[in-house]
Amino acid sequence: MKKHPDRKATKAVVFIFTIMMFFLFSQTLWAAPKLAQSKAKGKDCAACHVKAKMLPDNHADTKAMNWEACKTCHTKDKLSLIGKLPGSHHHQLVEVNCVKCHGKTKKPEALTMEQCVACHGSTAKLAEKTKDIKPSNPHTSPHYGTELDCNLCHHQHTKSENYCTQCHKFDFKVP
Amino acid sequence: MKKDDTKEKTLSRRNFLKTTGAAAVAAMAVGNLGMPAKYAQAAGDALPKKWDETYDVVVIGSGFAGLAAAIEAKNAGASVAIIEKMPTHGGNSIINGGDFCAPGTKLQQENGIPDSPELMLKDMLRAGLYLNHPENAKIVAYGAKDALEWTESYLGVKYVKIGFHGGHSVKRAHGMLNQTGAELVNKELAKVKELGIKIQLRTKLVKFISNKDGRIIGIEVRKDYKFPDEKSGKTAFLKAKRAIVLGSGGFSQDIKLRQIQDPRLTDKFGSTNQPGATGEALLAACIAGAMDVQMDWIQLGPWTSPDEKGFGFVPLFCEPLVGNGLMINPKTGKRFFKETGNRKERADAIILMGNPAIIMGDSYAVNKNVVPHAVQKGMEIGAIKKFDTLEDLAKNYDIPLDVFLKEIARWNSFVEKKKDDDFDCMIFKDTRPTATAPFYAARLWPKVHHTMGGLVIDKNAQVMGFDFKPVKGLFAAGEVSGGVHGAVRLGGVAIADCLVFGRVAGKSAAAEKPWG
Numbered sequence: 001m002k003k004h005p006d007r008k009a010t011k012a013v014v015f016i017f018t019i020m021m022f023f024l025f026s027q028t029l030w031a032a033p034k035l036a037q038s039k040a041k042g043k044d045c046a047a048c049h050v051k052a053k054m055l056p057d058n059h060a061d062t063k064a065m066n067w068e069a070c071k072t073c074h075t076k077d078k079l080s081l082i083g084k085l086p087g088s089h090h091h092q093l094v095e096v097n098c099v100k101c102h103g104k105t106k107k108p109e110a111l112t113m114e115q116c117v118a119c120h121g122s123t124a125k126l127a128e129k130t131k132d133i134k135p136s137n138p139h140t141s142p143h144y145g146t147e148l149d150c151n152l153c154h155h156q157h158t159k160s161e162n163y164c165t166q167c168h169k170f171d172f173k174v175p
Numbered sequence: 176m177k178k179d180d181t182k183e184k185t186l187s188r189r190n191f192l193k194t195t196g197a198a199a200v201a202a203m204a205v206g207n208l209g210m211p212a213k214y215a216q217a218a219g220d221a222l223p224k225k226w227d228e229t230y231d232v233v234v235i236g237s238g239f240a241g242l243a244a245a246i247e248a249k250n251a252g253a254s255v256a257i258i259e260k261m262p263t264h265g266g267n268s269i270i271n272g273g274d275f276c277a278p279g280t281k282l283q284q285e286n287g288i289p290d291s292p293e294l295m296l297k298d299m300l301r302a303g304l305y306l307n308h309p310e311n312a313k314i315v316a317y318g319a320k321d322a323l324e325w326t327e328s329y330l331g332v333k334y335v336k337i338g339f340h341g342g343h344s345v346k347r348a349h350g351m352l353n354q355t356g357a358e359l360v361n362k363e364l365a366k367v368k369e370l371g372i373k374i375q376l377r378t379k380l381v382k383f384i385s386n387k388d389g390r391i392i393g394i395e396v397r398k399d400y401k402f403p404d405e406k407s408g409k410t411a412f413l414k415a416k417r418a419i420v421l422g423s424g425g426f427s428q429d430i431k432l433r434q435i436q437d438p439r440l441t442d443k444f445g446s447t448n449q450p451g452a453t454g455e456a457l458l459a460a461c462i463a464g465a466m467d468v469q470m471d472w473i474q475l476g477p478w479t480s481p482d483e484k485g486f487g488f489v490p491l492f493c494e495p496l497v498g499n500g501l502m503i504n505p506k507t508g509k510r511f512f513k514e515t516g517n518r519k520e521r522a523d524a525i526i527l528m529g530n531p532a533i534i535m536g537d538s539y540a541v542n543k544n545v546v547p548h549a550v551q552k553g554m555e556i557g558a559i560k561k562f563d564t565l566e567d568l569a570k571n572y573d574i575p576l577d578v579f580l581k582e583i584a585r586w587n588s589f590v591e592k593k594k595d596d597d598f599d600c601m602i603f604k605d606t607r608p609t610a611t612a613p614f615y616a617a618r619l620w621p622k623v624h625h626t627m628g629g630l631v632i633d634k635n636a637q638v639m640g641f642d643f644k645p646v647k648g649l650f651a652a653g654e655v656s657g658g659v660h661g662a663v664r665l666g667g668v669a670i671a672d673c674l675v676f677g678r679v680a681g682k683s684a685a686a687e688k689p690w691g
Contacts, residue, residue, distance in 0.1 A: 110399075135555055142355045143269045152262055166450050167270060167485040169556055 040098055067093040083173045087156040090175070101156075116150045123147065138164065138172050220384045226393060226414035230256045232684045233394060233415040234422060235380050235456060238266035239356070239670055240653030240677035241422030242363035247681030249370045253417060257372060260379035261402055261451045264364055266424050267654075268673070270449055270486070271356030274338060274348035275326070275674070276667035277319035282349055286337050290345050292317040299668060302342040302517075303627075303661025306469060310634055311659045315668065315675050322674040323349060330362040340666030341517060348667035356670065377401065379408065380456050383419065383463035383649070389640075391419055391463060391648035392690055402451055416691065418648045418684035421638070422677060425626035425654035426454030427473070433623060436471035439526060446623040447476055447486040457655050460630055464640040465649060468657040470628035474664055475621035477521035481531055482558040482618055489558050489617045491549035492541075493534045498601045499544050500536030500609055501586050502619070504528055508569070508578035510586065515601040519663055522621040533572055535616040537609045550615065559617045568614050583609055625664050629657035636680035650684050652676035 041047050043062045045054040055062070060073075070093060074081045081090075091101070101115060102108035117123065123146040127139035138153075140146045141164075152163040153174050160174040231253035234245045241257060249255045259266070278290040296316035300307050326332040334349040351358040367374065379400040384393045393415050397408030426432050427448040433440045446452070461467055480489035497514040504511045511532070512524040525532050541550060553559030562568040565583060569576045587608035589595045595602060630651045631639040638649040653673040660668065 135552070142353055143265065143357045144263065145361075149262065165484070169484050 041092060043093060065093070066095070080173075082175050083160060086158065087154055087160065087175065091156065111151075113149045113151065116154075120150075123150075133172070136164075136168070136170055138170070220382075220386075222384065222386070223393075223395070223412040225412070227411040228256065229414040229416060230254045231415070231417040231689070232256075232420060232681070233258065233413050234420045234681075235394070236266060236422035236424060236653075236655070237264040237364075237374055238268035238422060238424055238653065239271075239360060239363070239673035240655075240680070241266075241420065242360065242367055243674050243677030244420040244422055244650075244652060244681030244684065245372050246363065246366055246370065247678045248420070248685040249367075249372055249681075251682055251685035253685035255372045256413065257367070257374045258378040258380065258396060258413070259374055259376050260400055261449070262377050264374055264376065265357065265360040267449050267452050268356045268360045268670075271670070272486075273351035273354050273356045273358055273670075274340065274667040275319075275323055275334070275351065275359070275670040276340070276343065276347045276665070277323040277349060277671060278316065278347055279320050280323060280347075280349065282334055282337050283345075283347060286346070288337065288346050290347055292320070294344055295319065295347065298343050299660065299665060302663040302665050304663065306472070306661035308468075308631075308658035308661075311632065311676075312661070314634055314679070315659055315672050318675040318679075319671040322671065322678065325678070326359060326362070326674065330359070330366055332359050332362050338667075342663070342665045343667075359670070377408070380423070380459060381410070382459050384412070385463055385648075386690070389464055389647065390690055391415070391646060394419060415648065416689040418650055418687040420636075420680045420684050421456060421460055421630070421649065421651040421655055422653050422673075422680070423456035423655045424452050425629070426457060427452045427623040427626055429453040429455075432458070433473055433626070436628070437473050440473060440475075440623060444475070444621065444623055445479070445481070445484070447479060448623070454626075457629060460638065460646075460649065460651070460655075463649070464642075464646050465638045465651075466631045466641045466643075468628055468631045469661070470626070470657070472627040472660075472662050473623060474518065474625040474627060475522035475526075476624040477518055477525060477619065477621050479620065479622040480553075480558045480617050481620040483553070483556050486622075487558060488549045488553035488556065489534075489619070492545050492553055492559055492615070492617055493619060495544035495546075496534055496536045496540060498603050499540040499606050500534065501583075501600075503533045503535065503574065503579065503582065504530070505533050505572040505574045506530055508575040509582050510597060513595075513598040513600045517663070525619060525621055531618040531620040533574070533616050534619050535568065535609070535614060537607075537611040537614050539607050539611045540609065541615045543605070553617065559615060562614045562616065563612055565614060568616055572616070572618070625669065626654060627657065627660045627662065627664050629655045631658060632656045632676070634679075635683045636676050637683060648687065648690065650680040652680040 043065045045062065067090065070081065073079060098108065101111060120126070123139060127137060127146045130139050131137050141148070154160050162170065162172050162174050164170045164172065232248040232255045234241045234255060234257045237257055237259040245255050245257050276295065278292050278295040283290050296313055299312050299316060300309070303312070327334070333352040335352055336350040337346050338348040338350050339346045340348050375398070377398070377400050379397045381395040381397055383391050384395060385391050394413050396411050396413060398411050400408035425448070427446040428450055429452070430442050432454040457467070476490060478490035478493040480487055483489060501510055502512065502514045503509065511528060512521060550559060554561065560571065562571065565580060566576060569579045587610065590602055590606050590608045593602050632651050633639060636650045636652050638646045638651050640646045653676065654669065656676065659672050
């Protein structure tokens with residue numbers, strides 16, 4: 001009988017502590033990217049990543065670079081950036097910044113595929129362009145035709161993925 | 176007092192187990208959920224403060240059954256929403272092979288194939304070991320033709336050939352354009368859009384909400400859910416004024432649940448299904464009082480390969496080869512089972528053996544029977560291999576050569592006399608001895624293909640509860656339901672089941688009296 005209230009008290013302390021810790025940490029977690037986002041520039045790693053080291057030691061300074069400059073060293077066959085650089089960085093390096101996709105807003109929201117197509121052109125055309133890729137054209141399928149959402153593979157703010165591999169063994173490099 | 180309460184609950188659970196058995200154990204083991212309906216429902220759920228959206232009918236799942244239900248409910252005058260947890264529509268139906276079995280159709284007549292619903296029912300019951308709920312099996316067999324014609328005339332689906340599946344008495348598999356169920360799903364989807372029904376993708380069912388009488392009145396979902404991240408998404412409440420239709424498919428990819436039903440089916444077994452084919456929606460229905468049936472009848476395909484993903488190309492290589500080539504246990508170098516046995520017998524034999532089998536054929540057998548596209552694609556992936564000599568083949572799979580060559584000679588002697596003394600394999604008229612180089616081979620390891628069991632439904636697709644009474648406001652159709660197929664689901668009958676009962680469920684849901 002005596003043990004019950006004790007245990008309850010301990011539980012309450014643990015609970016309050018957990019809540020406090022949660023707020024402490026969640027605050028910092030939320031705060032960091034907000035600050036960094038406002039300065040986002042594809043070429044200036046530190047603007048978002050702050051002190052985290054993103055490039056190898058012997059990498060040239062990227063601050064003055066654009067996508068064309070990247071391509072002087074990173075070609076399709078040598079040191080390829082395909083699948084290594086998040087899509088948003090590529091966009092930034094060709095002067096497509098946050099606002100150009102998300103508009104002027106404090107709360108950027110996920111985009112629909114229409115916005116991709118508005119700049120990149122129709123998916124049917126894209127599928128035509130990639131028709132010779134082996135083992136299978138990544139932009140059309142017997143299941144969804146050419147209408148699969150771009151963002152199922154080509155993520156912008158996280159590593160892209162190969163959606164086909166959940167069922168198939170297609171070894172695509174996804175930009 | 177508290178102690179007594181607990182005791183009483185434990186006792187009643189125990190009694191409950193005695194009477195209801197395996198079905199409940201499944202649910203309990205997953206989350207201590209196997210309460211009898213009266214306990215689950217007597218309390219009623221805490222009702223949401225506010226419903227975020229209200230519809231007459233909410234359909235869960237966007238495969239064959241769910242879309243058919245949505246179309247029929249809408250056409251009966253109901254407002255309808257469809258939710259789908261995956262980021263794409265179509266579920267497993269969109270990767271289905273597109274064979275729709277129906278008896279007595281125009282295409283059969285054109286091909287001179289006599290058939291009848293009686294015969295289809297007979298085939299289904301025989302394959303199902305007579306465990307099929309006969310009334311429901313009959314509804315599918317007798318309703319399949321009408322459902323097929325509906326997909327042709329109302330949806331515009333094209334059927335281009337009539338094919339055969341093991342276990343059927345006649346050719347009755349109506350093959351869709353491009354050999355894919357996408358033909359049907361995408362035309363259902365086009366109709367859904369035309370009717371103004373919205374599909375909410377990335378929206379996952381969390382639980383059914385019932386009122387104090389146990390009637391299902393809505394669902395809790397997570398919107399913007401990112402499969403398989405269970406923490407993703409935002410909670411919302413959808414009110415269903417008339418009813419919910421559950422068309423959430425089977426649980427072939429749910430390793431935890433399928434292992435409870437059939438402990439052999441560990442993660443050693445892949446699945447031919449899409450990754451979202453898991454059982455949480457089915458279990459959520461059980462928690463809300465729905466009764467499950469025959470959950471441990473899980474079908475494996477014996478024709479799949481461990482060297483490629485999903486269904487792949489090896490099934491298209493293996494099936495035309497059985498009876499024309501042979502199956503070998505690479506460990507012993509010998510044959511081990513009747514190559515032309517049914518799905519279940521063969522899968523069980525390979526599992527019992529404990530290692531992948533080899534299916535092989537010579538150039539004559541492969542060129543004559545296998546679609547070139549399947550061989551070529553299978554070889555590109557590396558799942559099908561070509562060898563100049565039997566010695567090379569043996570070496571590649573680590574088969575004891577002496578025994579293997581003797582076994583080939585023995586098989587060839589059976590082929591010559593058209594009779595297999597060892598396993599009674601069917602040997603066809605045009606089967607020739609395995610002797611012409613090059614030789615082709617692939618490894619076989621069964622994959623989980625279809626879950627025959629599921630929720631108990633009546634002829635109106637009304638879900639039944641553990642108290643043998645309807646779970647008001649809940650209908651189910653397709654693979655999430657159980658009973659139609661009994662022990663074995665025959666090839667091409669899944670689509671018939673989904674379309675027949677999907678349409679029934681949609682009509683029933685729209686006709687349900689609104690609760691508020």
